[in-house]
Amino acid sequence: MSVLALLLFVACGGSGPAATSPGAAAESEPAGMPASLWSDVPLPNPVEVRQARESAEDGESVVLRGTLQDFGELSTFLLVDDALDDCTEMGEKDHCATPWDYCCADPDELMRLTVNVEVLEDGIPGDWSFKGQRGLDRLTEVVVAGTLRKDEAGNMRLEASRMSLQ
């Protein structure tokens, strides 16, 4: 009877994770980030943020290449044009303790070459962060595909549908 109970316990324990996780790929999926968002293969034909600002229209589908500046607290992050130097690229070692804030760059240029990348859930960014997902960190170079939105003040945001490392 005891052996039977033990076997039943082991059997139930073994089937638990399989019941909550649809597959092996989903088990390694970090909480919050949709599996369909990430591509292990770099997305093809990306353009620079600067180019998108100059030529892309509101609502246009684009693939942007850039550097992840900083994470938002929802499912967002700021993407900066690769051409802009962060504080680690200023030629001095340990030049700045927070190089990702681009404090050494011209603020107007930084604003012009930055886009807020958002993953929308029911029309608003989801309540999860990119921080720590898929090894993403500040100053990681990424490629993001999605729909570009521009407002009257010239701010750009990208409603992301796919992303990968460069």
Added chain:
Amino acid sequence: MVAALLVATASFVRGLSGTFAGASDPNTALLLSKVAERDVVRSTAAAGLASLVKASVPGVELASDEIHMGTSMVVPGYDGERAGFVRGVTPSAYELHGALTLVEGTLPGPGEVAIGRLVARQLDVPESALAIGNSLTLEGSEHRISGRFVAPGTTLEAEVWTPLVPLRGLTQRDDSSVVFVRLADEKARKRLRLFCDRRLDLELDMVMSADYYGELVAYFGPIQRMAWMLAALIAVAALLGGANAAAASVQDRIQELAALRAIGFSTGALALSLCVEALVVAAFGAVLGLFLARLLLTGGAVRLAMSAFELRIDPQAVLIGFLGALILALAAVAPAALRLARLPIAAALSED
């Protein structure tokens, strides 16, 4: 004296840190310009940002456009200009800054100011000079004092408040310094951050009030440490003086104490009696010192740049002063007690 000094130091440190910490609110965020590096006076925010934030971010309960500036003020009847801190506010500010209570007069209208409880001390003039109905000149324009407010344990008490729009005209600026935002919950905080990330053209830096005032407390950390070091130096001097006095006292009675040991009193009992003696004297001195500190420090305020804070003589400060005096007394008597214990009875009896 040592007790009074320790109380003074403790009340200074606790007043300084408590005043800045007291101004913080866990549900309030500040929107500053990025280039200001979290200096609220250097910061500039677009006029009307508070309305925009309130309309754009779900979960924002209140938003207050404010100008924060240090300026020279003239109190009629008193020579010279005096440095003070002015805050230009809208009615939302009175609702958002819950610590503030108007205790006399009315809220200021155009051409009027309301003054905090510590402003007179900050400007180094008598309270009567800033009575309701008197005038105060700031930015070259005379303002009638319409009200007085208190905001215990915060920096607001050293400020002069006046309506925002007239102040903009006087200072010839069309912006604000900062927007204070009261948030309903954590989700609202995240959405406000999203607003800042989306509106990059506004170049906003969002910081929670607790973090902002925490950084200010840390900024004044060296001053606090210096105050404690000064108190420690004086305590060491008192300790050396006390040890010298205790040694002399024991030396004067060395034969009597040796005689007590000869008739059977243990060394421990004699050391204990010396300690009790020192504690009684120290406790008496400490109580006198505490009275002195209370007399001299109660209601005292310290001016710090364009702000001021009140010395806080609370139970912790009194405890620090009293216990500090007792511990110093014990430390001072220890060498004398040790010498008494080590000296052979015969040698002690034969000492002059």
